[in-house]
Amino acid sequence: MRIGLAQSNLDYADKYLTELSHPASPNYGKHWTSEQVIDAFKPSHETIETVRDWLADSGIRGVVQSDNKAWLAFHATVKQAELLLHTEYHEYEDRHTGGVMPACEQYHVPKHIKKHIDYITPGIKLLAPGDEGPNTANTSLAKRHSPSSKAHSAAQTKKLNQVGSAEHFYGPSPKTKPMQASAAQNLSTCDVAITPACIAALYHIPPGHLAHPNNSMGIFEAELQFWDQADLNSFFTNFTTNIHNGTHPIDRLIDGGVAETNYTFEAGGEAMLDLELAYPIVHPQTIVVWNVDDLNYQLWANDTYTWGFNTLLDAVDGSYCNYTAFGETGNAPGIDPTYPDLNAPLGYNGTLQCGVYKLTNVISLSYGGQEADVPIAYQKRQCNEYLKLGLQGISFLFASGDAGVGNYPSPYGDDGATGCLGPQGDIFNPTWPNTCPYITNVGATKVYPGKTVYEPESAVYDPAGHPYSTNFSSGGGFSNVYPIPEYQKSAVATFFADHNPTYPSYSALAANAPNPVHPNVTLLSGATGGIYNRIGRGVPDVAANGDNIATYSNGAFSLSGGTSSSAPIFAAIINRINEERLAVGKSTLGFLNPTLYAHPEILNDITNGTNPGCGTLGFSAVKGWDPVTGLGTPNYPKMLKLFMSLP
Known part of the structure; x- marks a missing residue:
C-alpha cells in the first residue's frame, strides 16, 4: 500500500517560478536542480511523523519513504488494510482491459490525519476509460x-x-x-x-x-x-x-x-x-x-x-x-x-x-x-x-x-x-x-x-x-479550469477593455475534483447564458x-x-x-x-484575422495580445x- 503525503510549499510554487523567469527579478535564470525541487516541495516533518505514528499505532510495520519524499509504502494484509481505513475491499475488473485491481467504495482516516494525506492506494476505484462523463469515450490526443x-x-x-x-x-x-x-x-x-x-x-x-x-x-x-x-x-x-x-x-x-x-x-x-x-x-x-x-x-x-x-x-x-x-x-x-x-x-x-x-x-x-x-x-x-x-x-x-x-x-x-x-x-x-x-x-x-x-x-x-x-x-x-496567471493579467485586461468580444460570456472555473469527474460536470452550470469564459487563462x-x-x-x-x-x-x-x-x-x-x-515589443504584433469555430468567427487578432x-x-x-x- 502507498500513502501519498500532502506536500509543502505548493502555494508558493508559482512565486518560485516567477522569481526565476521574470526579467525584473534579481534571481532571473538561477534555475534549480531536480534535488532542490524535491526538497522545496517535500512533505513537512510534521506530516511525515504524524502519519508514521498513526500507522505504528495501528499495528503497521516496515513503513518506508520514497526517494522523492512524496509517499510512504508498506505491506498489509486485506484485514489490516480494512481495519486501518474502516472499509471493505473488493476486486474490480476493468471492462476494457480485463485488468483486476483491489479497491473500495470509500475509506476513513482520523480527522487529525486527513490534512496530511493526499491519496491512499489501493483506494477508491477508478472508472474505466469512457465512463468518466460526457464526451470522453475514445478521446485521443x-x-x-x-x-x-x-x-x-x-x-x-x-x-x-x-x-x-x-x-x-x-x-x-x-x-x-x-x-x-x-x-x-x-x-x-x-x-x-x-x-x-x-x-x-x-x-x-x-x-x-x-x-x-x-x-x-x-x-x-x-x-x-x-x-x-x-x-x-x-x-x-x-x-x-x-x-x-x-x-x-x-x-x-x-x-x-x-x-x-x-x-x-x-x-x-x-x-x-x-x-x-x-x-x-x-x-x-x-x-x-x-x-x-x-x-x-x-x-x-x-x-x-x-x-x-x-x-x-x-x-x-x-x-x-x-x-x-x-x-x-x-x-x-x-x-x-x-x-x-x-x-x-x-x-x-x-x-x-x-x-x-x-x-x-x-x-x-x-x-x-x-x-x-x-x-x-x-x-x-x-x-x-x-x-x-x-x-x-x-x-x-x-x-x-x-x-x-x-x-x-x-x-x-x-x-x-x-x-x-x-x-x-x-x-x-x-x-x-x-x-x-x-x-x-x-x-x-x-x-x-x-x-x-x-x-x-x-x-x-x-x-x-x-x-x-x-x-x-x-x-x-x-x-475553464485555470485562472488568468499573473504574468498575463494586464494583457488580457487590455484585450477586454479595448476589443471586448460581442459574444455573451460567463465567469466560472471548474472546481478541483478527483478523477474521474469530468470538467463539464462542474463547469457548465456556471456557463449558462455565455459561450466563453472571461476569467480563464x-x-x-x-x-x-x-x-x-x-x-x-x-x-x-x-x-x-x-x-x-x-x-x-x-x-x-x-x-x-x-x-x-x-x-x-x-x-x-x-x-x-x-x-x-513584460516585453511584447520583441514580437511582431498580428492585427488581422480571426479563429472561427463553434458556429462563430471566433476571436479577432487585434493590437496587443489576443486569443488568436x-x-x-x-x-x-x-x-x-x-x-x-x-x-
Whole structure:
C-alpha cells in the first residue's frame, strides 16, 4: 500500500517560478536542480511523523519513504488494510482491459490525519476509460494538423481504423513543384510555399554557427510518427545550402518507442514536418526526437495519449512516476500505458522508465487534446510537473490547436457534431494542455495569397475544402479550469477593455475534483447564458507561420499546415537564443512567458484575422495580445538583444 503525503510549499510554487523567469527579478535564470525541487516541495516533518505514528499505532510495520519524499509504502494484509481505513475491499475488473485491481467504495482516516494525506492506494476505484462523463469515450490526443485525405502507410491506416481519427496532413498542391536549392531561396513565392528561406526572412533569422554539446533541441513524437533519412536528404538537397545529406536527429526511445523507419512510405507527416522546420533554424545544433511507448500502445484503441504526456514526464523525472497531487498518484490504471507490456507481440517487456533521461533545454510538442476531455486531477497534476521542470530551466512550447475556439466536429474530433461544449454545442472548447499556465503556446499565422514576407502576416484561416476537409484556424480562447496567471493579467485586461468580444460570456472555473469527474460536470452550470469564459487563462501566448509549409514526406514533395508547424519554428528560435547565452556563460531561458508578456515589443504584433469555430468567427487578432495569435510572431534580432541583456 502507498500513502501519498500532502506536500509543502505548493502555494508558493508559482512565486518560485516567477522569481526565476521574470526579467525584473534579481534571481532571473538561477534555475534549480531536480534535488532542490524535491526538497522545496517535500512533505513537512510534521506530516511525515504524524502519519508514521498513526500507522505504528495501528499495528503497521516496515513503513518506508520514497526517494522523492512524496509517499510512504508498506505491506498489509486485506484485514489490516480494512481495519486501518474502516472499509471493505473488493476486486474490480476493468471492462476494457480485463485488468483486476483491489479497491473500495470509500475509506476513513482520523480527522487529525486527513490534512496530511493526499491519496491512499489501493483506494477508491477508478472508472474505466469512457465512463468518466460526457464526451470522453475514445478521446485521443490529435496531432496539430488540419484534417485531410492524404494516404497513410499500412501501419498508420491500421491505427486510424482503430481510433477513428485523421492524420492531419494534406498532399501535394498542383501549384507547387520540387525546387532546387537555388530556386528555394526565391522569396517571391512565399505566399505559395513557405521554405526555410521564407521563414528566415519573415523572422530575420541569420544562419546558425554555434553548437553547444548540451543544447540539443527536443521534439516530441508519438502515434506512429517515424522520421526517414531519405526524406530528410531530399529536403536538405532541395531547400538548404549548408546541411549535408545524412544529417539526422538523435533518438530517445522511451518504453519501447520507435522513432525511425527504413521505409520511406512509412515516414510520418508530423515527424518530417517538425524536423524539416527545425533543422534549417538550429543547424549546426543537434536535434533529439523523444519518441514514446511501444507499438502496441501506439496502436491501442484507447490511444496512447487519451489523457497526456505522462510517459515522457516519467522518463525525464523519476520523481514524477509516483508523484502525488490533487488526489492522484502516478499513472492512472486503464488510462496510461502499463509496463512491462507482456501480453502483446509488439509490447515493451521492460519496466516503466523513470528518470532515465535528461530532458533537452527546449522541447516542441505538436500534439494535444481538449481541456474538457481530461479529468481535472489528472491534468492539474501534469501541469504542476511543467512548473517543476520550468524551475529547472526547461522551455515547453506546445502547438495551440487547429480548430479555432473549439474542437474539430465529428468525425474528425471527439466532441460531437460541433466540436463545442454545452447542451447546444455552442460553448467554446479550449485545448489542453495549452491552458496550463506553465507552458508557452504557439498559434498560427499565414502569408496570404498576393502578400510577401515583407508585409505583416495574418492569423491563419483556411475554410473547409480549401484545401482541408474542415476549417483550419489558430487554436485560442480561455480556460475553464485555470485562472488568468499573473504574468498575463494586464494583457488580457487590455484585450477586454479595448476589443471586448460581442459574444455573451460567463465567469466560472471548474472546481478541483478527483478523477474521474469530468470538467463539464462542474463547469457548465456556471456557463449558462455565455459561450466563453472571461476569467480563464488565455491561449495562445505567441504565434508563428503555420500554413503552406514545403516538406518532403513519404518520398514526395508536399505542402503541410497546422500549429504543428508553428511550435517547432518558435522552439527552434528559442534554442538558438539559448545557444548564444550558453556561449557567454549564461543560463538557458527556461519558462518564457513572464519575459514575453513584460516585453511584447520583441514580437511582431498580428492585427488581422480571426479563429472561427463553434458556429462563430471566433476571436479577432487585434493590437496587443489576443486569443488568436497571442503577443505575435518572433523577431529574432529583438528577442536575442533582450534575452542577451538579461542575467
